[in-house]
Every structure is written in structure tokens, then in C-alpha cells.
Amino acid sequence: MQPFSKQHTDKPPLNLQSDCESCFGLCCVALPFAASVDFAMDKQAGQPCHNLQADFRCGVHTHLRPLGFRGCTVYDCFGAGQHVSQVTYQGIDWRQAPGTAMQMFEVFPIMRMLHELLWYLSEALTLKPALPILDALRASCDETERLTRLSPESVLALDIAAHRAAVNELLLRTSELVRDEALRKLKGTPGSRKTYRRGADLMGAKLKGADLRGANLRGAYLIAADLRGADLRAADLIGADFRDADLRGADLTESIFLTQAQLNAAKGDAYTKLPPALCHPAHWSGVSV
Structure with missing residues (x-):
């Protein structure tokens, strides 16, 4: 450790x-x-x-x-x-x-x-x-x-x-x-930042390119959400439901409490950035086995 x-x-x-x-x-x-x-x-x-x-x-x-x-x-x-x-x-x-x-x-x-x-x-x-x-x-x-x-x-x-x-x-x-x-470091960053409660209903949400750094997404329902190119660094993803969520090109490198099972349930590609302990599922587009 x-x-x-x-x-x-x-x-x-x-x-x-x-x-x-x-x-x-x-x-x-x-x-x-x-x-x-x-x-x-x-x-x-x-x-x-x-x-x-x-x-x-x-x-x-x-x-x-x-x-x-x-x-x-x-x-x-x-x-x-x-x-x-x-x-x-x-x-x-x-x-x-x-x-x-x-x-x-x-x-x-x-x-x-x-x-x-x-x-x-x-x-x-x-x-x-x-x-x-x-x-x-x-x-x-x-x-x-x-x-x-x-x-x-x-x-x-x-x-x-x-x-x-x-x-x-x-x-x-x-x-x-x-x-x-993470949010202290982002203080003064241009643009509005949304906040979410635990278990937020974001099914099918249009979040392409969204700045979700430091977001609380614990238990969020992100089923079929469009997260292409979204920035999820330092976001808490524990228990978030990523079934069929589109993570192509998203940055999850510094997200916390993400699991392989969550990634396996989502859609992504070789350009999806992941924490070092996790891997790109074989069924994602552009991922070689």
C-alpha cells in the first residue's frame, strides 16, 4: 500500500x-x-x-x-x-x-x-x-x-x-x-458549477463535456447519461449507476471510489481516461484485447 x-x-x-x-x-x-x-x-x-x-x-x-x-x-x-x-x-x-x-x-x-x-x-x-x-x-x-x-x-x-x-x-x-x-483549487474557475445530492436522478442526462470535477455523484442514477468528454476528476462515484452511460473521451483519472463493475456496465472507448488500478473493458469501442 x-x-x-x-x-x-x-x-x-x-x-x-x-x-x-x-x-x-x-x-x-x-x-x-x-x-x-x-x-x-x-x-x-x-x-x-x-x-x-x-x-x-x-x-x-x-x-x-x-x-x-x-x-x-x-x-x-x-x-x-x-x-x-x-x-x-x-x-x-x-x-x-x-x-x-x-x-x-x-x-x-x-x-x-x-x-x-x-x-x-x-x-x-x-x-x-x-x-x-x-x-x-x-x-x-x-x-x-x-x-x-x-x-x-x-x-x-x-x-x-x-x-x-x-x-x-x-x-x-x-x-x-x-x-x-479539489474545489479550493478550482476557485475562480469561469463558468457555473452544478451540485447534486446523493442518489441524484440523472438518467439520460445530457452532460457531454460537463465540468464535474469534485462533484458528489454518490449513488447517482446515470443510466444512459451522455458523459462524452466530461471531466470527472475528484468526483465521488461510489455506488453511481453507469449502466449504458456514454463515457467516451471522459476523464475519470482522479475520480474516487470508482469500480471495475461500474465501468463494465458503461460504454466507453480507448480515449476514456481511467484511474491506474482499473482497465478499459474489452467490449468498449476501439479497445484491443
């Missing part, structure tokens, strides 16, 4: 990035989905997807979007899948030990929440404006990591909502510190 600097190219720790090769196909079994624009069929929680093979690989991985499984290409477990598989259950899969299957499938979504919080906390620790709350962030990160190493029974007994709320207070404070500093 390199606190107070985002000027590096190191990716987040491996345990916060999905490693499907080390997972028991948990997202393909534990999670439910319904027939929609994102999924070609219905599937109940605990029911293996019919595309899941005996070796836990997806049989149609390279054709998911054409076959109607766009949702699979968007999802990201933040490394929770391999952690549950290899650490929590010590490499014993649900087919080898069917008696653990349902418990494992219940542990997985809780572990994903913990790993998502670790992603945000790890990023917060790299942000220089967060210096005043550095100790609190470190303590929260250590505690969250400790929770990921609990037994399955203890994980299921967690009050995950209370823990998430406590972490969110620190993340909100981090956001305020980062955005306040």
Missing part, C-alpha cells in the same frame, strides 16, 4: 481482484438472476447456471454478451470468490462436500460486501487529503480484513449492515476532504 499517492501503476492487492481460476464458480451458483436485458434466463440462488462446467469454468465465457448474458460480464466480486473458496473453505469445493454448499453460497455475498469495503478503504488510504483521518481508515481497513478471515459461522453471524454503515461514515468524510481540496 502506498498512502497519499495515486501516481503509481500498481494494481490493488490480488485478493481484491477476481481470480476465477481459483474460485468454485460461486457467482454462477450462489446468486439469482432473472430473464432480462442482462440475462437470457431465470436462475434461483443456489442453482448452478447451466453454462457452468465440471471444472467450474464458464462454457460460454467468450460469447456471454452475444448469448444474452451481459450481466455476467459486468459483475465483479472484488476477489471474494477465490477467498471463500481457498481461505474460508480451504480449497474444499461444494461438490466435494455438498453438505457445505448452502452455507458457502450464503457466505459468499457477505464476503463480497467485505471485499468491496476493502477496495474503497484501500483507495482512501492512498488519498493525501485524507491525512486527518488516516488512523481511523487504517483501523477500519484492518478490522474489515480481520472479518474476512472469520469462520463461515462467524461470517454469517456478522451485523454486516452496521459494519458497512461505520465504514461509510469514513468514506463519506474522505470524499468531503478530497472534493473540498
